[in-house]
Amino acid sequence: MTQLTSTFEQFTGTIEAFDNEYAQDITASSFFEFPLKPVLEAEQRLTQMPNTAYLSMEYGLSPSIYHQFASKKPLSNDNQFSCHEVFSNQWDVDHKNEICVNRMLDIPIYSGGLGVLAGDSVKSAADLNLPLVAVGVLWNKGYFKQKFWYKRGQLPEELKWDPASYPGLIPLKHRIVLGTKEGDLIVRLWKYYIYSEDFNYALPLILLDTDIEENKEEFRRLTDQLYRSDDVRWKIFQRLILGVGAVKALQSLQYNIERYHLNEGHAAFAIVEKYLQEECPEDIDAFKQQFVYTCHTPVIAGHDRFAIHDLQQFITQDYIDAACRFGRDPEAEDLINLTYLSLNATKRFNAVAQKHGEVMRLQFPDFSAKVNAVTNGIHLYTWLSEHTESLFDQYQNVFGNWRKDSELLKNVHQLKNNAQFRADLFAAHQKNKRELINVTKPWGLDENVFTIAWARRITGYKRPALLFHDVERILELADKYGKIQILFAGKAHPNDDIGGAHIEEILSYIDALNHKHDKVKVLILENYDTYFGKLLTSAVDVWLNNPLPPFEASGTSGMKAIANGVLQLTTLDGWVVEAQDDDIGWVFGYEHTGTELGDERQLRLDEDADALYKTLAKVLELYYKTNDNGVINIDSLWLDKMINAISCAGFFNTQRMMMEYKKKIWK
Numbered sequence: 001m002t003q004l005t006s007t008f009e010q011f012t013g014t015i016e017a018f019d020n021e022y023a024q025d026i027t028a029s030s031f032f033e034f035p036l037k038p039v040l041e042a043e044q045r046l047t048q049m050p051n052t053a054y055l056s057m058e059y060g061l062s063p064s065i066y067h068q069f070a071s072k073k074p075l076s077n078d079n080q081f082s083c084h085e086v087f088s089n090q091w092d093v094d095h096k097n098e099i100c101v102n103r104m105l106d107i108p109i110y111s112g113g114l115g116v117l118a119g120d121s122v123k124s125a126a127d128l129n130l131p132l133v134a135v136g137v138l139w140n141k142g143y144f145k146q147k148f149w150y151k152r153g154q155l156p157e158e159l160k161w162d163p164a165s166y167p168g169l170i171p172l173k174h175r176i177v178l179g180t181k182e183g184d185l186i187v188r189l190w191k192y193y194i195y196s197e198d199f200n201y202a203l204p205l206i207l208l209d210t211d212i213e214e215n216k217e218e219f220r221r222l223t224d225q226l227y228r229s230d231d232v233r234w235k236i237f238q239r240l241i242l243g244v245g246a247v248k249a250l251q252s253l254q255y256n257i258e259r260y261h262l263n264e265g266h267a268a269f270a271i272v273e274k275y276l277q278e279e280c281p282e283d284i285d286a287f288k289q290q291f292v293y294t295c296h297t298p299v300i301a302g303h304d305r306f307a308i309h310d311l312q313q314f315i316t317q318d319y320i321d322a323a324c325r326f327g328r329d330p331e332a333e334d335l336i337n338l339t340y341l342s343l344n345a346t347k348r349f350n351a352v353a354q355k356h357g358e359v360m361r362l363q364f365p366d367f368s369a370k371v372n373a374v375t376n377g378i379h380l381y382t383w384l385s386e387h388t389e390s391l392f393d394q395y396q397n398v399f400g401n402w403r404k405d406s407e408l409l410k411n412v413h414q415l416k417n418n419a420q421f422r423a424d425l426f427a428a429h430q431k432n433k434r435e436l437i438n439v440t441k442p443w444g445l446d447e448n449v450f451t452i453a454w455a456r457r458i459t460g461y462k463r464p465a466l467l468f469h470d471v472e473r474i475l476e477l478a479d480k481y482g483k484i485q486i487l488f489a490g491k492a493h494p495n496d497d498i499g500g501a502h503i504e505e506i507l508s509y510i511d512a513l514n515h516k517h518d519k520v521k522v523l524i525l526e527n528y529d530t531y532f533g534k535l536l537t538s539a540v541d542v543w544l545n546n547p548l549p550p551f552e553a554s555g556t557s558g559m560k561a562i563a564n565g566v567l568q569l570t571t572l573d574g575w576v577v578e579a580q581d582d583d584i585g586w587v588f589g590y591e592h593t594g595t596e597l598g599d600e601r602q603l604r605l606d607e608d609a610d611a612l613y614k615t616l617a618k619v620l621e622l623y624y625k626t627n628d629n630g631v632i633n634i635d636s637l638w639l640d641k642m643i644n645a646i647s648c649a650g651f652f653n654t655q656r657m658m659m660e661y662k663k664k665i666w667k
């Protein structure tokens with residue numbers, strides 16, 4: 001106990017303005033109403049035993065949907081997101097209504113799948129009691145706030161939030177200094193704890209922030225916006241902050257780090273920093289042992305490359321020399337390629353699905369023998385709806401302690417012939433659907449109408465508007481089989497013109513369906529985030545995923561859906577390739593084979609839209625045989641597929657994924 005108390009003092013002593021701001025929320029036993037003990041134990045563990053440092057540019061932690069800290073102080077308005085407009089083919093409804101949700105804003109330091117995966121990974125690391133510390137960046141203005149301009153597409157707005165009063169986020173007194181050609185860049189550290197599902201274990205996320213008075217104005221802005229990329233200076237500094245900053249931050253906290261896990265080339269400057277600190281070690285093999293690297297990018301163009309003369313403007317020559325040691329682009333001598341830097345300087349690296357492993361081997365033939373693949377997952381307890389969780393608890397004799405062991409979801413097969421379970425499963429699904437119907441109430445969605453969603457980051461290869469390629473065909477399908485409800489959501493990166501054009505395109509398709517909402521209702525929701533992610537993935541009947549193969553490294557939102565028994569309508573790419581024989585929905589469209597990657601811009605829209613409509617006909621036919629205006633046929637194949645989907649979620653989760661990392665990549 002005395003040891004714990006002294007750790008507590010040491011710990012509180014590092015928090016800025018503790019007495020004024022945090023004394024009420026951090027007491028001798030509680031941390032923002034969670035138990036304090038795991039936090040103190042984490043601090044001891046991090047200084048005493050070897051740990052893994054996990055580095056990512058973004059984290060989607062979604063406290064609004066899982067493990068929300070509570071503060072004695074009222075939640076500031078900026079941290080409480082409220083209203084979202086909807087564009088639908090019912091204009092009159094749109095004009096009069098918005099979706100207003102009274103909830104805590106999720107810490108806005110992520111843009112999409114990569115960040116959500118990082119968040120889910122560290123949550124599972126906590127569940128598995130792994131010795132790990134995560135490092136990221138405190139984005140003071142988040143990613144961006146999306147406004148739709150009717151028929152004009154997306155208008156990015158600055159997002160406001162208040163880190164200083166965000167429950168559970170604490171500013172430390174620590175400062176670290178990064179030397180640059182523009183002078184010393186000072187970085188302040190923040191901490192946020194990730195608790196295990198049972199609250200018995202915690203691990204810290206350290207966030208790096210340059211928005212402090214000691215810095216000149218241009219430096220203060222560097223940690224404003226995630227993936228701000230209007231010029232090369234931003235990109236270089238952001239990578240410097242994450243990579244070099246992470247190493248120095250962990251050292252200033254005196255954490256014992258045996259291994260750095262780099263996500264994307266974004267974090268590659270960590271290697272450079274260590275190389276210089278170790279004074280250009282001769283035993284490169286031993287040096288490399290400290291690093292592992294996960295590549296999430298399927299396309300060559302997605303890898304970060306910087307001209308050496310650009311780097312020279314901002315970064316001191318010793319860093320550039322060290323970067324050249326590992327990171328020269330094999331095709332262009334005057335470029336540093338952060339992917340090559342990572343491949344050359346890490347002992348082990350991996351792709352994020354088996355198919356992505358193949359793609360990596362094609363892209364990097366020199367490294368092909370060394371490419372591992374660890375298929376992504378999702379953190380079940382974040383993404384399962386309340387109704388799905390209670391269904392699993394209700395059948396505890398079959399699912400056992402599924403909260404401790406995700407693999408137990410595979411036992412759902414034992415219930416395949418259990419009529420009561422089949423009825424309960426569909427009833428749980430209908431409850432999930434009603435949650436969505438409630439949130440979108442003014443638009444009058446119907447729980448007995450077939451509902452499909454496409455929601456994720458909007459970008460070219462994901463083909464967001466594929467479903468609308470031929471609006472007439474959707475209307476024909478609705479005439480023939482029954483009504484259709486379609487939900488859309490997603491942000492396009494503000495500099496991604498193609499993505500932005502897709503949003504305009506979708507808005508105009510919705511427009512074209514304006515007088516048809518008695519047959520086909522379409523809603524596009526503003527500001528897709530983890531809150532809407534959970535709502536949509538758990539509630540719709542079918543999750544649509546139509547990237548152009550082989551350009552989806554993994555994809556994860558479909559995994560959130562299957563865990564809730566939501567079926568997949570998908571092209572054969574990413575994680576789906578591994579589930580194609582499991583009968584969790586329908587696969588359609590172009591299949592990638594052979595040794596050529598193909599062209600990301602050749603989208604095959606005509607062929608694949610045709611395949612999509614043909615498959616959708618089968619989906620609709622089965623749906624309306626299963627749910628005939630509220631009369632449920634529990635013997636339907638639809639329920640078999642739902643059961644298969646849940647079983648698959650026993651594999652596609654971050655608990656299994658982190659155990660694989662531990663066994664295959666970290667060892």
Ligand SMILES: *Cc1c(COP(=O)(O)O)cnc(C)c1O
Nearest residue numbers: 112113456529530533555556557
């Ligand atoms: C899960 C999730 C994603 C990932 O989408 P995929 O394209 O399926 O990988 C993106 N954005 C949000 C908000 C998510 O929750």
